[in-house]
Amino acid sequence: MFYQSVHRSHPEFWEGMRDQTSVGMGIAAWGLMTGVAMVKSGLSGLEAVLMTLIVYAGSAQLAAVPMIAAGAPLWVILAAAFCVNLRFVVFSAHLRPYLMHLPRFQRLVTGYLTGDLSYVFFARRFPKPGQTADELAQQQAYLAGNCAVNYLAWMGASLVGIALTNAIPTEWGLGFAGILALLGVLASLATSRLRMVSAGVAGAAAVAAWALPLKLNILVAIASAVAICLVLDKMRPNRPEGGAHHV
Template sequence: MFFLPEIHRHPAFRDGIRSSSGVAPGIAAWGLMTGVAMIKSGMSVVEAVAMTLFVYAGSSQLAAIPLIVAGAPAWVVWATSFCVNLRFVVFSLHLRDYLMHLPRWRRLANGFLTADLTYALFTGRHPEPAQDAAGRLEQEAFLAGNYFLTWCSWIGASLVGIAIGNAIPAEWGLGFAGVLCLVGIVCSLANTPMRLMAAAVAGVAAVATFALPLKLNVVAAIAIAVLACMVVENRMPPPARERAA
């Protein structure tokens, strides 16, 4: 989207770049270690580059790599990646009112390029969809500026990690910067009792089911947290349910 003149020439595009400049180093460090991890796992350069360019989802990439190395069935790899990325369904639902006026190809492009931190920064800056054409263009330009920098940081660093491969020792722990970014997202988004409960249940479930093979504790934690929230929400009276939502 950032190649469209009306987008990258808009002042809000530069505002979006500035807003994501603080998290770009962490994203780059995480992308670098993901690139290294793919090469060290035994993936070919072509496979690693293809996964970087077409998947563009660090958490699902890191979840899928050990499963691929362990020779897990394809359905397990797909199911794990699907569950890890379920949060993007929620992001897309929330962004629907912001982007539904756009042509389908632009909605698809925005959806593909929007990541966790992009979503958090964008909704923090624009909590409500604009009601006029100028406001909608401004919001799309800000969103594009956000994901332009995060996309460049991730893709560039991942490709560097693939290129240098085993030259970077895992002991450097650069990937921890990416973990810190995700912790920041969780802390900023866990701002209601329901969200706090979901995070707590998922964390406890992931630890309790750690012994499951093929990293299935991640899938189990997501499923248990979703079910727990559904049970609690269904037992709430309608006014309390609306407040929780």
């Protein structure tokens, strides 16, 4: 299993927990808001709980829920959720050298549990994969501790939001709290000029296409950012800016 007792024997496990705890309140606010939003959008309590436990991806959930409520075609909902979560393909490609020594099931569980900030903290703490079995074990222990806090903060707050939807006034501004949490993620990931340009293009495209139905401005924003990044990446000299995982 991903969280074996051997992980807790490494100091890196507790270090990972401490690092993730520093942003735990933002993650909890985002999870609470997502839980409330799912029920307010028309999902039943059971449907919201199942979506939280199975999907475990706040941005994809919030992209899909308004489309479900609006009766959008299934392919539109799936396409939006897929596009919103494309960043995890990049995360997985970067983490592959760190995890290839693990059994396939354990790699799948690790990928499922790794969130945005878990990846950010891990990449900063370990810029290169371990060269020995002990180094790899330390890295895995750090990621396990980090993801444990992320999972508990997200799931706990999201389930509380679902349970207390009718008791939490919309005027509390939970949507704004969720936006602040996402801005924290965005700022942490904006580590290269190319990433900052892509964020700016995506934001501008989303605003320009705001009038499109079924929240299709999300797809327009993602497609615009990906297209401009591909063009700029082809145009720049053949020297990586801060490493391959910064593209």
